[in-house]
Amino acid sequence: MVHQIDYSCQVIRRQQPNRSYVILTLESPEIAAMAMPGQFVDVSSDQFLRRPFGIMSVDREQGTFAIGIRVMGQGTLYLSRLQPGDKVSILGPLGHGFCLEGYDRIITVGGGTGVFPLFFVQQFCREQNIEGIAVCGYRSAEESILTEEFTQTACAVSFASDAGDMTVAGHAGIALQAVIDDLIETNSDISRTLICACGPKLMMKTAARLAKQAGISCQVSLEERMACGVGICLVCVCKTKKDDGTVEHSRCCVDGPVFDAEVVIW
Ligand SMILES: Cc1cc2nc3c(=O)[nH]c(=O)nc-3n(C[C@H](O)[C@H](O)[C@H](O)COP(=O)(O)OP(=O)(O)OC[C@H]3O[C@@H](n4cnc5c(N)ncnc54)[C@H](O)[C@@H]3O)c2cc1C
Ligand code: FES
Structure with a gap:
């Protein structure tokens, strides 16, 4: 299910475990309640397009979730500098997560x-x-x-x-x-x-x-590059196999980001 809802989330905590990564804990009871493993959020920064991040953890009682950020360019640099109290616009949770039912x-x-x-x-x-x-x-x-x-x-x-x-x-x-x-x-x-x-x-x-x-x-x-994050722009398409073996183009943001490995054409 795709929730195209824009939440204004306050940064609750900023941790920098080493020089490469920053972990932000953000407040959103809605995202924390709905998110499932493998889903992602699309976070606005000082750049035109939002930037996607996998959801790292949720605390459903506290109504918070966390993302881990590696600085790659301007968008992640901006986000890595957010401080507790700052607010950021976030779409999520987005995409299909892992299907974990039935496994022990x-x-x-x-x-x-x-x-x-x-x-x-x-x-x-x-x-x-x-x-x-x-x-x-x-x-x-x-x-x-x-x-x-x-x-x-x-x-x-x-x-x-x-x-x-x-x-x-x-x-x-x-x-x-x-x-x-x-x-x-x-x-x-x-x-x-x-x-x-x-x-x-x-x-x-x-x-x-x-x-x-x-x-x-x-x-x-799959972590394809994304633009809209919600299935409209087709920037994130990847090749996958249908049941009959024919090739189709799937949108990583809404058909994934998680796929059965058997259907992915590498
Ligand atoms: C579903 C999904 C989940 C993701 N989860 C995380 C996460 O948990 N933590 C995290 O740090 N990053 C994650 N990413 C990657 C993150 O979105 C990018 O690093 C970020 O968008 C880069 O933005 P920027 O403005 O800093 O860099 P840009 O200026 O946009 O790009 C800088 C460099 O990073 C490369 N880059 C950008 N996006 C990607 C990508 N998707 N895959 C590989 N290289 C890329 C570009 O090719 C370029 O070389 C995820 C991406 C996707 C699609
Ligand atoms: S990012 Fe636009 S369709 Fe997937």
Whole structure:
């Protein structure tokens, strides 16, 4: 369901866990009540177009939600400088999130800013008593983000870094393969296991391939560039497969951002 409602949200908290990221906690009882893991918000800045961000977490009791921001250009720079008390116009929650129903184990595989929406998945798993396993890939320990939060929330975690200074040396795909191998070696029932991936395309493609090889379902959250965020402009189209195998163009903002990995044409 698309909620095209513009909320004026007050910044409640600003955290800067390291030099690359800022986390903003924003007040909106409406967005906090409706948001589901994998959905995003479209945030206005000093730029003409809004900027999309995956919802990182919600506190339904407090009526707040959080987003994590990596500064890429002018829009994210502006948003990263917001301070408690500032107000910002936000559309949301938008898009289709992950379909998590019917699974008893969920493995999240995130890289870069992709770890933010996946933290919401782990939060959901904890609330619903689903076994959550978090795999995160970073450039280095210094650039890592949310490691404490994932450790406290998920049942098991595996952190990989390109620099080789975290538990697993290399990319998130290597860490995911180790998690899958472990499940197979311990004869775990994987029929109700789901892999949720978000991050660089190559990482998601690897996660989809490893999931397929192991016979595990996989959903991926695509982060195409967006303009309107609500299905009108077609800036965000990506190629997907229909049931009959023919190619169609899907709008990432309203048909996604989460898609079954099987339908994505990489
Ligand atoms: C569904 C969705 C969820 C997202 N979630 C998050 C999130 O949780 N945290 C976060 O920090 N960012 C997230 N992003 C990316 C974020 O929206 C962009 O980084 C932001 O719009 C850049 O705006 P800007 O004005 O700072 O930079 P711009 O000047 O617009 O761009 C600066 C640079 O960033 C690149 N860029 C812009 N948008 C994207 C994109 N979507 N994917 C890859 N590269 C891009 C541009 O190509 C350019 O090189 C998400 C994007 C989508 C589509
Ligand atoms: S961003 Fe405009 S249709 Fe998706």
